[in-house]
Amino acid sequence: MRFDSALGLESRRGPAATAAKVVLYAAMVLVFTGPLLGLLVSAFGRTLDPTAFSLWPDDFTLDNFVLAKDQNVYLYLLNSFVVVGFGLLLQMLVSVFAAYALARKRFRGMTFVMLLMLATMMLPEEIIAIPLSLVLADLPVLHLDLIGTYAGMILPVGAWGFSILVMTEFMKEVPVELEEAARIDGAGEFRIFATIIVPLCRPALGVIGVFGFTMIWDQYLLPLIVSTDSTTWTLPVALRSLRSNEEVGIGVLLAASLLALLPSIIAFLAFQRQFMRGLTSGAVKG
Structure with missing residues (x-):
């Protein structure tokens, strides 16, 4: 409107x-x-x-950006890119495969799975902070300690209920007749998924790409829990340290803040067409 x-x-x-x-x-x-x-x-x-x-x-x-190097701002920026790059890739893969199962398959307990995902979206991060730290310190079954590693910051964001729900609702709108025609032509399950379902879901991929990037990029509590020293800090965590450090000038803090803001804007501009199509597609269907 x-x-x-x-x-x-x-x-x-x-x-x-x-x-x-x-x-x-x-x-x-x-x-x-x-x-x-x-x-x-x-x-x-x-x-x-x-x-x-x-x-x-x-x-x-440009002195503010030059001085930012002395405060390891670019190292923190690199850490953020590593986490958001692998984290977003994992999150989109999990969302696509999980959505395909929920949208196209029927199995016992599917309603419970959907309710469980909704419940995870309603829990504040502060509530699961301590249990999450315990799990990351001793990963079940594998008994790996992920504290102080990139994996400890990437795996917890690999599945997000919001992205799965968006993809699920979008895949439900893909006509079943397309799958039936592909099966008649001899296409297998994975081929139908990769060549028919996923290409038709590009607008939804743009939506979860933008929201997922912003969610992972703005993570503060998770990197704070996982990081054991400043070399693994992400930029949002580092900004808090820079703000409390009286030796750091306001110009360096502003330069670091700008570097923290620009990637989200660039991500939105990169996915803008798919993002807008994904938001408006539900309004023109049916």
Whole structure:
């Protein structure tokens, strides 16, 4: 729904209505892009006051990003990319295969499985923090200690109820007739899954890709539990340390914050077409 339609401005004509629309859109741009623009400008300037807003840095410099290297910011950024890269890949694989089983197969206890996934989405991270740390310290069956490793930060995000539910609901909308025609032509189960089901679910993959990337990238409690020293910190954890360190200037903190923000924006822009198709596909079906 358009904002001007919701406010009754779409049906109005004349200079007053045009001025109201301009003011409305300008306010929206200021609210949503103002903080980002302020962060961008401050990160490239020698400002001592992060609340001082400007459209262009008074003294443009890259010193903040150079000094960030001395604080190991780029190491933390690399750690974040490693975790989000392997974590998102694992999460999307698990979501696709689990959704295929839930959407196309019928088995006893399927309703219970769906309720269990919904229950995991309702539990705050703080509640499962201690049990999760105990499990990661002694992985059942394998008896592996994943504390202090990348695997300890990747495996827990490998399955996310939200992504599985989104993929399940989208796969239910794929016509069964396509599978039946493929089986008549001699296609096997995996071939049907890989060449028919998955390509038709690209919009849903864009949705879970954007949300999954943001969820993993913004993880704070999990890396804090797993990390045993600063060399395995991710950028969100490092930002808290930089903020509490009085020796670190505000410019370095702003530069690190900008580096933490940009990947989420880039991920959204990369998946934007599939993301928007995935969000609107449910509105045009049926």
